[in-house]
Amino acid sequence: MKDESKIVDGYMAVLETLNPQVRLDVISRLAQSLKSEFTAKENLLKISFGAWTDAESAEELVKAIRESRKSIRQITEM
Numbered sequence: 001m002k003d004e005s006k007i008v009d010g011y012m013a014v015l016e017t018l019n020p021q022v023r024l025d026v027i028s029r030l031a032q033s034l035k036s037e038f039t040a041k042e043n044l045l046k047i048s049f050g051a052w053t054d055a056e057s058a059e060e061l062v063k064a065i066r067e068s069r070k071s072i073r074q075i076t077e078m
Contacts, residue, residue, distance in 0.1 A: 037071055054061065 015026065018026070056064070
């Protein structure tokens with residue numbers, strides 16, 4: 001937290017030298033970047049945990065999974 005505070009202080013020192021219109025533009029751009037970051041995270045969450053969409057029924061999907069299983073286990077004599 002201390003390091004982040006030093007970074008913010010450094011940015012503030014630079015921003016204080018800018019005219020008010022430029023500082024308002026910086027504020028606007030920061031706000032926009034935060035909004036897009038939240039939107040991206042929400043979309044990622046929806047994609048990660050969304051409902052399964054497929055034309056097959058659940059029973060057909062289970063059947064296809066079971067039929068695709070292959071056993072490569074080999075029993076060796078001891």
